[in-house]
Amino acid sequence: xxxxxxxxxxxxxxxxxxxxxxxxxxxxxxxxxxxxxxxxxxxxxxxxxxxxxxxxxxxxxxxxxxxxxxxxxxxxxxxxxxxxxxxxxxxxxxxxxxxxxxxxxxxxxxxxxxxxxxxxxxxxxxxxxxxxxxxxxxxxxxxxxxxxxxxxxxxxxxxxxxxxxxxxxxxxxxxxxxxxxxxxxxxxxxxxxxxxxxxxxxxxxxxxxxxxxxxxxxxxxxxxxxxxxxxxxxxxxxxxxxxxxxxxxxxxxxxxxxxxxxxxxxxxxxxxxxxxxxxxxxxxxxxxxxxxxxxxxxxxxxxxxxxxxxxxxxxxxxxxxxxxxxxxxxxxxxxxxxxxxxxxxxxxxxxxxxxxxxxxxxxxxxxxxxxxxxxxxxxxxxxxxxxxxxxxxxxxxxxxxxxxxxxxxxxxxx
Amino acid sequence: xxxxxxxxxxxxxxxxxxxxxxxxxxxxxxxxxxxxxxxxxxxxxxxxxxxxxxxxxxxxxxxxxxxxxxxxxxxxxxxxxxxxxxxxxxxxxxxxxxxxxxxxxxxxxxxxxxxxxxxxxxxxxxxxxxxxxxxxxxxxxxxxxxxxxxxxxxxxxxxxxxxxxxxxxxxxxxxxxxxxxxxxxxxxxxxxxxxxxxxxxxxxxxxxxxxxxxxxxxxxxxxxxxxxxxxxxxxxxxxxxxxxxxxxxxxxxxxxxx
Numbered sequence: 094x095x096x097x098x099x100x101x102x103x104x105x106x107x108x109x110x111x112x113x114x115x116x117x118x119x120x121x122x123x124x125x126x127x128x129x130x131x132x133x134x135x136x137x138x139x140x141x142x143x144x145x146x147x148x149x150x151x152x153x154x155x156x157x158x159x160x161x162x163x164x165x166x167x168x169x170x171x172x173x174x175x176x177x178x179x180x181x182x183x184x185x186x187x188x189x190x191x192x193x194x195x196x197x198x199x200x201x202x203x204x205x206x207x208x209x210x211x212x213x214x215x216x217x218x219x220x221x222x223x224x225x226x227x228x229x230x231x232x233x234x235x236x237x238x239x240x241x242x243x244x245x246x247x248x249x250x251x252x253x254x255x256x257x258x259x260x261x262x263x264x265x266x267x268x269x270x271x272x273x274x275x276x277x278x279x280x281x282x283x284x285x286x287x288x289x290x291x292x293x294x295x296x297x298x299x300x301x302x303x304x305x306x307x308x309x310x311x312x313x314x315x316x317x318x319x320x321x322x323x324x325x326x327x328x329x330x331x332x333x334x335x336x337x338x339x340x341x342x343x344x345x346x347x348x349x350x351x352x353x354x355x356x357x358x359x360x361x362x363x364x365x366x367x368x369x370x371x372x373x374x375x376x377x378x379x380x381x382x383x384x385x386x387x388x389x390x391x392x393x394x395x396x397x398x399x400x401x402x403x404x405x406x407x408x409x410x411x412x413x414x415x416x417x418x419x420x421x422x423x424x425x426x427x428x429x430x431x432x433x434x435x436x437x438x439x440x441x442x443x444x445x446x447x448x449x450x451x452x453x454x455x456x457x458x459x460x461x462x463x464x465x466x467x468x469x470x471x472x473x474x475x476x477x478x479x480x481x482x483x484x485x486x487x488x489x490x491x492x493x494x495x496x497x498x499x500x501x502x503x504x505x506x507x
Numbered sequence: 508x509x510x511x512x513x514x515x516x517x518x519x520x521x522x523x524x525x526x527x528x529x530x531x532x533x534x535x536x537x538x539x540x541x542x543x544x545x546x547x548x549x550x551x552x553x554x555x556x557x558x559x560x561x562x563x564x565x566x567x568x569x570x571x572x573x574x575x576x577x578x579x580x581x582x583x584x585x586x587x588x589x590x591x592x593x594x595x596x597x598x599x600x601x602x603x604x605x606x607x608x609x610x611x612x613x614x615x616x617x618x619x620x621x622x623x624x625x626x627x628x629x630x631x632x633x634x635x636x637x638x639x640x641x642x643x644x645x646x647x648x649x650x651x652x653x654x655x656x657x658x659x660x661x662x663x664x665x666x667x668x669x670x671x672x673x674x675x676x677x678x679x680x681x682x683x684x685x686x687x688x689x690x691x692x693x694x695x696x697x698x699x700x701x702x703x704x705x706x707x708x709x710x711x712x713x714x715x716x717x718x719x720x721x722x723x724x725x726x727x728x729x730x731x732x733x734x735x736x737x738x739x740x741x742x743x744x745x746x747x748x749x750x751x752x753x754x755x756x757x758x759x760x761x762x763x764x765x
Contacts, residue, residue, distance in 0.1 A: 369621065370615040370621065373604075385612065389587050
């Protein structure tokens, strides 16, 4: 409905369109979007609630603060890899070698930091540069030879695994020294209570301040500013939610620095995807590469940036997981690491078909995956069960993605 | 009186794809504020010519002059920078992005902190100038109708204040009312002093808006017509009146009466 106050607004000139005004309207619009298949993070939130309820009823330790703190430590390493996967999935590509890449990074850490005694920052830089180089090779194969990333990274998986075994040689595994900063970061370091509460305030404040500035801007430009009350409710909900979570974690050991670091990178990535020209190009190439090229976007550069970012984040994830386990071994990055990272991104709501998804899916998806793994471990079920159940969850997530996509097409929202 | 300098002038453009010569010695001129229709049968080389002017393909030989200056168009962005905008028939929009994002694709304001408000205002202004009716510029393009998508594509081509706009079959796949809206839009673009090159198979649309009609046949220039010229001559030039299936059949019947 157009009211008198909305006369003359640029985006309210078409009277045929119904616009949402209050909170009730916002909720109604949300329900409409969900029905049309624009699910966003809804399935993952619902899934998380179900998982928590089931595991807590089977073993109350699951919900204990210290178990959740452990869960967050475990999330950070694979979540970091998953964040990189989001980048390539947005392009409609895939990187199957992230597990091996993380293994190579952890081997580099063991061989050059522990055994060769190089300074830690040098070795970290080396691992990250190695990641970027591997990503550049994949992008090169993709753009110069048209090699599908599926095949390029599959061969990369094998080659990198070989390189990891070569680096570690006969020793097989190298222990990182206990008491070193690297291991403390991965196992012990938590934020002080006051700092964690302060940081938990930040997102809400940011939502409020940026939202108010956006509203003022829009009003000045003769655009409808959007619901002010809706903004307030959103900021309040985020703040209350985060503060409660932090309070609960502080009943145990506290909020891990490693998870804080991961969350920070997710926020930076979210900003890059939604608010920069680079992010817009990535979404455009993922949606329609030819249209992006004709719009003057340097498509090759977009491929390079995404593949390099993905491998670099995989290397970073490998370092974090080495510090979490205090070892760099031949097993690092093998087994389910690869699939967990990819599954997390998909479960979190990033489409396998390209052009649709967000950085948040990495954090939400990995919490789901690690909750399942953690809960099953608490039930004394072996990894055989864990693999089967995680596989089923991934299948469900992809089915939800495909169904939602079909529904979006039917409702004209693809 | 001195001839005015054409906004875009092609002379002797040829394009070979392997052994096939898609275009041979094509000449074409477009002046500011002029609508030139490019017509021809399937395979006449219209789309190839448009792609050359858009920088998508490079010509095998020949010269391109933009406002009197010789230029090389070695990529879509080079053509865009000069002021040659193209509305392609297909593959023009990203369906997963909203209208504002599509209009500003590759030209976003403020690369490291997108100025969404300014972009939205500019998008509305462009669409209003075209008297276009889009329900919301924050809807994804997938939810728009064919005519609305064509509108978005034309609005996008106007973003950089181009000197030349090329439209590849702008009215194909559109209904009657939507076609009329697009033709109105072309007249509004022309009124702004922009040269328009329009490809179409629909002679009615061509006659409605074109100042000159350039005919291509089998990759060669085959005459220039005005919208007042007779339909027969025009169709004759397009199909090759003296040499087509109908005339050959007629000739055979004369030679060998049953």
